[in-house]
Amino acid sequence: MKGTLVFRMPTPVKITGRTSSITNAFVNGVIPCIEPSEVEIMEVLNILGMSDFIRCAYCGGSYTEWDHFRPLIQNKRPTGYISEINNLVPSCGKCNQSKGNSYWKDWIMGDAQLSPKTRNVDQLQLIITRLEEYERWSKPIKVSFEEIVGKEAWEEHWKNCDNLHNMMRKSQILSDEIKHTVSRSINPSFGLSSAKTNESEKVSVKSDTIKNKRKVSVIVKEELKRVLVSNRVPINQIELFQTLEYSKEVFKLNFPLLKEIDETKDFDVQKQDSKGRNRYYKDPLTIFGKKYYLCSQWYENNREFLLKWIEENSI
Numbered sequence: 001m002k003g004t005l006v007f008r009m010p011t012p013v014k015i016t017g018r019t020s021s022i023t024n025a026f027v028n029g030v031i032p033c034i035e036p037s038e039v040e041i042m043e044v045l046n047i048l049g050m051s052d053f054i055r056c057a058y059c060g061g062s063y064t065e066w067d068h069f070r071p072l073i074q075n076k077r078p079t080g081y082i083s084e085i086n087n088l089v090p091s092c093g094k095c096n097q098s099k100g101n102s103y104w105k106d107w108i109m110g111d112a113q114l115s116p117k118t119r120n121v122d123q124l125q126l127i128i129t130r131l132e133e134y135e136r137w138s139k140p141i142k143v144s145f146e147e148i149v150g151k152e153a154w155e156e157h158w159k160n161c162d163n164l165h166n167m168m169r170k171s172q173i174l175s176d177e178i179k180h181t182v183s184r185s186i187n188p189s190f191g192l193s194s195a196k197t198n199e200s201e202k203v204s205v206k207s208d209t210i211k212n213k214r215k216v217s218v219i220v221k222e223e224l225k226r227v228l229v230s231n232r233v234p235i236n237q238i239e240l241f242q243t244l245e246y247s248k249e250v251f252k253l254n255f256p257l258l259k260e261i262d263e264t265k266d267f268d269v270q271k272q273d274s275k276g277r278n279r280y281y282k283d284p285l286t287i288f289g290k291k292y293y294l295c296s297q298w299y300e301n302n303r304e305f306l307l308k309w310i311e312e313n314s315i
Contacts, residue, residue, distance in 0.1 A: 014172060014236060015168050015171050015172045015175055016168055016169060016172045016236055016240065017234070017236040018168065018236075019165050019168055019236065019239055019240075020235065020236065020239050022161065022164050022165065022168070023073070023076050023161060023165075024073065026157065026158070026160075026161040027072060027073045027076075027077070027078050028072065030078065030145065030157070031072055031078060031082050031083060032082045032083070032084075033082070033083040033084070034082065034083065034084040034085070034141075036084070036085035036088075040085045041085065044085055044088075044089070044134070044138075045090075047130070047133055047134050047137055048089065048090070048130050048131075048134055049130050050090070054090050055090065056090060056091050056092040056095055057089040057090050057091060057127070057130070057131060057134075058089075058091060058092075058095040058099070058104070058108060058116055058127065058131075059092060059094070059095055059116045059119065059121045059127070060121060060122065060123065060127060061092045061094075061095075062092060063090035063091060063092055064091070064092055064093050065090075065091055065092075065093065065096060066088040066089065066090055066091065067088065067089055067090075067091035067095070067096045067099065068081065068083065068087055068088060069087050069088065069089050069104060069131075069134070069135070069138070069140075070087050070140060071100075071101035071102070071103075073101055074101050074260065074261075074262045074263065074264070075259075075260050075262045076242075076260070077158070078145055079142075079262075079264060080142040080143050080144060080145070081140055081141070081142055082140075082141055082142075082143065084140065084141055086138040086139055086140040086141065087138065087140040087141075089131075089134065094114045094119075095114070095115075095116070097114065097289075098112050098113060098114035098115050098289045099112075099115075099289055100288060100289040100290050101260075101289075101290055102286075102289050102290055102291065103263050104131060104135075105128070105131075105132075106291070107289055108124070108127075108128060108131075109124075109128075110286060110289075111286065112286055112288070112289035113231050113288070113289070115289070169245070216298045216299065216300060216302055216303050216306060217296075217298055219303075219306060219307070219310070220294070220296075220298050220306065221281075223310050223314075224294075224306065224309075224310060225285060225294065227310055227313050227314055228258075228285055228287055228294070229285050229286060229287060231287060231288055232313070233287075233313060235288055238258065238287055238288065238292075241256065241257040241258045242256050242257075242258050242259065242260060242292075243256055244256050247295070250305065250309060251302055251305045251306060251309065252301060252302055252305050253295055253297060253298075253302065254297060255273065255279045255280075255295050255297055256295065257294070257295050258285075258287075258292040258293070258294060258295070259271075259280055259292060259293045259295075260290060260291070260292050261284055261290075261291040261292060261293060270293065271293055278296070279295060279296060279297055280293035280294060280295055280296055281293065281294050281295075281296045
């Protein structure tokens with residue numbers, strides 16, 4: 001057996017790859033947890049048809065944890081729901097990971113990776129019926145954190161979170177510089193081949209720009225969407241594309257490339273900027289089980305950067 005068939009380098013660690021963990025910590029760190037009684041637990045299990053045997057409420061497989069039926073976080077902020085029995089159901093790790101912050105019914109019949117539909121789960125309609133019954137029965141607690149703790153304390157909490165994210169992005173730049181310098185000291189030819197590759201890519205992009213007569217908006221709708229929904233773009237990059245800074249750096253956009261959809265808020269308003277102008281396409285994208293609006297503000301000056309990114313990230 002050839003060594004190249006069994007060898008694989010460890011995945012490089014990125015500082016910015018931990019930004020979602022920071023956000024989750026700032027959300028979960030303020031959410032109360034209410035321990036249920038034995039009676040309350042049994043009531044939930046009976047409604048879900050699990051009085052004799054506990055299993056995943058979404059796929060019927062072996063359960064490993066209890067999942068928040070209604071998401072605790074959307075758009076990087078708490079939804080107001082907390083950890084309590086009226087918002088928890090048994091789940092397996094696959095379903096919990098795949099569902100993410102999506103609304104359960106959209107996800108369970110959706111095409112997200114590892115969703116019950118894509119896994120051809122048996123008796124899926126029966127599972128949906130029981131979850132619908134649980135949804136009608138449960139009356140979860142929902143709080144307004146800002147009203148309870150005050151606007152000043154609440155804004156300071158999220159300012160601390162943003163400051164950490166900004167520091168991580170700056171640290172990533174320095175980290176890359178240090179890594180490159182050390183690598184060059186070990187191997188003087190490090191980076192030279194990639195530099196040549198980058199030059200050839202630039203030539204290729206220019207050639208594509210001349211040949212490609214399609215409108216930029218058409219390339220976005222056909223090619224960019226295909227790459228984004230493939231679930232092959234690293235999740236940390238998907239998160240960065242929700243910031244103006246990174247979207248401008250990569251595509252020269254004037255708005256964040258992606259905006260995660262908040263199911264609890266007006267959908268039309270979420271597509272608008274501060275002046276009430278629509279800046280996002282109406283049809284959402286599903287990426288890693290979450291729904292996003294895609295920026296619609298593309299112009300000819302974005303073409304070169306758009307084609308380059310698609311070429312680098314196409315499957």
